[in-house]
Amino acid sequence: MGTRLEGDDVECDLIITGGTVLTMTPGSEPLADGAVAVRSGEIVAVGGATELLAQSRPATVLDAGGGIILPGFVNTHTHLAMTLLRGLADDLPLIAWLEKHIWPTERVLMDAETVALGTRLAAAECLQAGVTCVCDMYFFAERVIEAVTAAGLRAVVPEALIDFATPSCPTPEDALVKQRELLERYRSHPLVVPAVAPHSPYSVSAGNLAKEAELAEEFGAPLIIHLAETRWEAEKVKAEKGVSPVAYLADLGILSERTVAAHCVHVTEDDLDLLAEFDVGVATNPVSNLKLASGVAPVPQMLALGIKLGFGTDGAASNNTFDLLRDAQLASLLYKGISGDPTQMQARTVVEMLTIGGARVLGLADRVGTLEVGKRADVVCFALDHPRTVPVYDPYSHMAYAARSSDVRHVVVDGRVVVRDRALVGTDVEGLLAEVREAAARARRLLAT
């Protein structure tokens, strides 16, 4: 940060100012009355507001109104389109939930159009919650990409592969073909990172897992996988393969620094060592893991081992929102309470996991996750204008314990203002909500027959 030369003019098209800047670079102090200057989507200066404004004539000044300016949040694991199933079924054991509600509904509801609609809804919710980057895992990747790019949301988007027919691919071979097309087409997209996503160690054969790893390696792409989510999975893999799910993937040669492993709840100490050794990124999903009673991932131990770690919401069907800040705050409280140690998961750690931590998990730490010169401008302004948001003694504490996603005032992704004064820019929200209500009514009818 702050590598701009003193006295130089700052050429920029956007300045985000009027608040305290948390750059989230290691060891940085909060920058009161700070500003972030952006040119063509790239951060070109971070410094004092007075100085930066004097040295530049930006086309746009985005005023945080005395709030907090920080990097956008990174949601490291989700299934965007499943937001259409939000609240369809709750308070159920995992298998009943999946087999009696989620899968039957997906079978009748989730065609390409519906996935596009659900993703549009999800993207709108994410941006308003301060989430500027997501890692999706679903089907009809092209339609997902259309929806997120139209909204202006940065995203890692795979086509998921599983050993049976999906809504988009009759066979895993079809998925492999689609994945290769995706990787070729989007390899240098400004907002989208194409990826591969074998569903899990228990739903994809060893042969297909190996093919996925090869494809990911060929393109240097992220490989996204559910891993060690439930006790059932850990016991099944142990029974069938003789080792834990993590060790199984390590033995197959699947794990690498490009692996995004979602959940990692049921992991042994040896598993944690493997995750560290292979530099795997872990997407922890505290709310989904609690709601489905899958358990509690050993996040403090992962942090101690230096494992790359970010938060994920999982799909809205098991959350039931994309309110990543809420989920991070819940995790901070959860680990203190169940460990008996109130010094765990401190405020700054939580904000780091939400931003640069998540970026590291997705392999995007060179591009986003902090506010520093040379990175793309993914920036969120939190307002401090509500009875809940005063006083503020410490901005990290404020973000970790008192802020809510409803305080998100402005959001910038890749230099584009996508939320201004709490409203989505260029989205017909009422029209979108009406379409969603219709789709939900259709789902109800389909399920009733």
Add this chain to the structure above:
Amino acid sequence: MGTRLEGDDVECDLIITGGTVLTMTPGSEPLADGAVAVRSGEIVAVGGATELLAQSRPATVLDAGGGIILPGFVNTHTHLAMTLLRGLADDLPLIAWLEKHIWPTERVLMDAETVALGTRLAAAECLQAGVTCVCDMYFFAERVIEAVTAAGLRAVVPEALIDFATPSCPTPEDALVKQRELLERYRSHPLVVPAVAPHSPYSVSAGNLAKEAELAEEFGAPLIIHLAETRWEAEKVKAEKGVSPVAYLADLGILSERTVAAHCVHVTEDDLDLLAEFDVGVATNPVSNLKLASGVAPVPQMLALGIKLGFGTDGAASNNTFDLLRDAQLASLLYKGISGDPTQMQARTVVEMLTIGGARVLGLADRVGTLEVGKRADVVCFALDHPRTVPVYDPYSHMAYAARSSDVRHVVVDGRVVVRDRALVGTDVEGLLAEVREAAARARRLLAT
């Protein structure tokens, strides 16, 4: 509910309509296109909107805009004025937090004026979060009452007693005098229930505890006490009295159906039986208990025993908000996750605890907690106009998992509209926030010297 005679005209001054009504009466179904009619602060009819609107000419129609209409939330345990210490110190062990930060700040900061200011801030935040009734525990009760009644918030307000000097009382004897005055003056106030509050079994002598119980009995008033919050407390009482904190109070004759016991984290099965036997109301504070690493109260077991149970935020210094809905949602997730049983703390149970459950804890179930004829009109309208709030398949699931306090659109307390279109009615919020920022700056200066 719905006891209004058919065809009768409905005399009322306010109708709340335009949404699905959750009355929260036992066994009731959601009432689509429902309405609540209010006359002089009392609910006079609950029914279909079309019919009720045709039968009445109210001065005011409050339109929920297609949202959800339900009873206001009841915060069963807090220290309102401590909101001024929000974020002053976090991520610390309880004793360091209290002795090095909270108590020194309270000593220099908390005079009558500051308590009034902190309570005004807290009341504003509570109302905007859909909380219509709180149980406070602090000092300068008269100033607390001024602040909550000016805001239009229903409250149980004690003067706290502890065996050493408090900001308002040099001795416990002074507190007893102040409490009697309070009980006499406010015994039939429309919004305020005066109460007594011995701080805890470990900070108030057996003699003073007995005096408090006598005073509460004489006036039929609630007796509010911290109970079995920490392992330290349980061990201390056990060492000094030979029994658990709950058994100690039972032996002293303190427990009754008017007792509001905050926390009850470190309780045995025998303790739970005592709480049930004496019909004690328990205020569970999931966020505070996690944040201070006090532990996790056995809420599902309490529910199974039929113990009266409501949620509390505790003071904002250990939470750091009055966002009771967030806390309830967190509890729902927490108990599923740590028990391994996703059918625990189901959506409707959570909404019941937030409303009628809390009212029962405070002895106010005859007055508030459900929407039915004869009760006072404490009503909240939640909007469904955000990308996070669609679709809705089940309104209870929506409240328990997807709604946020920022969706609170209108709030009515005792028939008075106190929040309309998300804004506090008759409160100069900017002026209030400015006063609070000044007080926080003063706190910082005082602590620096």
